[in-house]
Amino acid sequence: MSSSTRVLVLGCLLDKPLNGYQVRRQLDVMGAEHWANVAFGSIYHGLGKMAEEGLLEVVESGKGGKTVYQITEAGRMEFHRLLLQNWYEVKPIIDPFQVALTFMDRLTKQEILDSLDGRIRQLRMSIDAISGAYGVKQRYGAPKHIDENLHLTVAMLTAQLDWAEKAVIRVENDELP
Amino acid sequence: MSSSTRVLVLGCLLDKPLNGYQVRRQLDVMGAEHWANVAFGSIYHGLGKMAEEGLLEVVESGKGGKTVYQITEAGRMEFHRLLLQNWYEVKPIIDPFQVALTFMDRLTKQEILDSLDGRIRQLRMSIDAISGAYGVKQRYGAPKHIDENLHLTVAMLTAQLDWAEKAVIRVENDELP
DNA sequence: ATATTCAAGTTTGTAGTCAAATTTGAACCC
DNA sequence: GGGTTCAAATTTGACTACAAACTTGAATAT
Numbered sequence: 001m002s003s004s005t006r007v008l009v010l011g012c013l014l015d016k017p018l019n020g021y022q023v024r025r026q027l028d029v030m031g032a033e034h035w036a037n038v039a040f041g042s043i044y045h046g047l048g049k050m051a052e053e054g055l056l057e058v059v060e061s062g063k064g065g066k067t068v069y070q071i072t073e074a075g076r077m078e079f080h081r082l083l084l085q086n087w088y089e090v091k092p093i094i095d096p097f098q099v100a101l102t103f104m105d106r107l108t109k110q111e112i113l114d115s116l117d118g119r120i121r122q123l124r125m126s127i128d129a130i131s132g133a134y135g136v137k138q139r140y141g142a143p144k145h146i147d148e149n150l151h152l153t154v155a156m157l158t159a160q161l162d163w164a165e166k167a168v169i170r171v172e173n174d175e176l177p
Numbered sequence: 178m179s180s181s182t183r184v185l186v187l188g189c190l191l192d193k194p195l196n197g198y199q200v201r202r203q204l205d206v207m208g209a210e211h212w213a214n215v216a217f218g219s220i221y222h223g224l225g226k227m228a229e230e231g232l233l234e235v236v237e238s239g240k241g242g243k244t245v246y247q248i249t250e251a252g253r254m255e256f257h258r259l260l261l262q263n264w265y266e267v268k269p270i271i272d273p274f275q276v277a278l279t280f281m282d283r284l285t286k287q288e289i290l291d292s293l294d295g296r297i298r299q300l301r302m303s304i305d306a307i308s309g310a311y312g313v314k315q316r317y318g319a320p321k322h323i324d325e326n327l328h329l330t331v332a333m334l335t336a337q338l339d340w341a342e343k344a345v346i347r348v349e350n351d352e353l354p
Numbered sequence: 355a356t357a358t359t360c361a362a363g364t365t366t367g368t369a370g371t372c373a374a375a376t377t378t379g380a381a382c383c384c
Numbered sequence: 385g386g387g388t389t390c391a392a393a394t395t396t397g398a399c400t401a402c403a404a405a406c407t408t409g410a411a412t413a414t
Contacts (some may be wrong), residue, residue: 003273004273004276007276007277007280008276011279011280011283014283030279032276032279034269035269035271035272035275035276035279036271036275036276037271079283080283083277083280083283083284084284084288084292086273086274086276086277087274087277087284087288087289087292087293087296088292088295088296089295089296089299090274090296090299090300090303090337091272091273091274092211092212093270093271093272093333094212094213094214094270094271095212095268095270095333096179096180096181096263096268097263097264097267097268098212098213098326098329098330099181099184099185099209099212099213099263100184100260100263100264101322101325101326101329102188102207102209102212102323102326103184103188103260104322104325105320105322106188106191106256106257106260107260107261107264111261111264112264115261115264115265116264118265118266119264119265119266119267122266122267123267126267143282143354144352144353144354145278145281145282145353145354146279148278148281148340148344148353149275149278149279151340152275152278152336152337152340153275155336155337155339155340156270156272156333156336156337158336159329159332159333159335159336160267160329160332160333162332163325163328163329163332167325175321176321176322176325177320177321177322
């Protein structure tokens with residue numbers, strides 16, 4: 001499974017053993033749906049796989065079918081290794097919009113302007129919504145660094161917004177495509 | 178297959194029929210490896226699948242085994258539909274770094290500062306490299322809008338760089354994590 | 355002529371993703 | 385206390401992604 005899935009699942013298990021469903025809920029609480037793609041099946045798959053690899057071990061299996069996993073020492077080391085690696089290396093970000101941008105010349109001027117208008121509105125709404133969430137979680141005792149994720153997301157959305165606003169002007173003046 | 182794969186493959190076939198290998202080379206020429214994830218197998222899979230769906234049709238099969246595909250009218254409409262959709266909608270960007278950021282408190286201050294230093298250096302290098310490429314393709318007859326992809330990429334990298342530089346200060350002052 | 359090499363072109367198998375479907379268990383109602 | 389309902393928890397299987405392995409053909413060397 002992807003490096004992100006591994007980090008997320010191992011990360012959830014650092015403090016206490018959990019079963020698959022609890023891992024999933026933990027990810028929900030973290031708001032992982034906003035910045036990661038981890039589906040149901042992938043969690044269970046990941047748990048099973050990493051147990052095979054010795055990064056996790058099963059505690060309290062059987063009974064009513066629920067299987068609780070606990071992180072091993074090897075698992076902690078792997079978590080730390082992956083975490084550092086993801087902190088260090090800059091991976092190119094994949095945005096389907098950039099694919100669409102490549103074929104800009106296949107759309108009419110009006111189609112481009114209409115789409116850009118829609119994008120700009122969506123981007124503004126997202127930025128507002130996320131900005132409004134700053135500091136909210138702290139009130140419930142979450143650590144400060146949670147907000148950094150929001151800051152970074154807003155920064156990226158703002159970069160896209162700036163680009164789109166400039167692009168509108170260039171298209172209107174027929175400098176593009 | 179993903180919407181991006183469809184757009185990319187259909188887009189390559191707009192002007193002339195091609196076989197799988199030629200599609201792949203066309204994507205290489207476009208520099209698709211920088212902003213998309215389209216592997217070998219996915220291209221052939223996509224060609225076969227879209228042929229089944231009637232978006233493509235096989236011309237000149239057999240012979241030495243090579244199969245040439247041509248876009249159909251339905252294919253052109255689908256391309257246009259997908260293209261507009263990707264232009265219009267803002268999808269959340271998935272960045273493995275944001276996953277790592279969530280677990281910031283599991284690293285030591287020194288580890289964080291070292292990693293950030295590495296990231297900052299990488300980001301600066303990428304920004305310089307891409308900025309240096311502005312306008313280069315035009316000299317070889319490529320359309321202007323190709324540069325927009327580069328502009329957008331640089332804008333996103335710059336946003337990440339700004340964030341990282343600010344984060345270093347916050348960590349040094351123990352405001353984080 | 356035959357061998358060698360290399361790019362062109364495709365197939366295949368493994369591993370992974372994902373959401374729908376299924377099973378389990380406990381709380382609640384009359 | 386039997387039935388109903390709903391959240392908890394997992395399984396399943398269809399679909400995808402990917403890269404390694406394979407085939408083919410044509411050019412070059414011997």
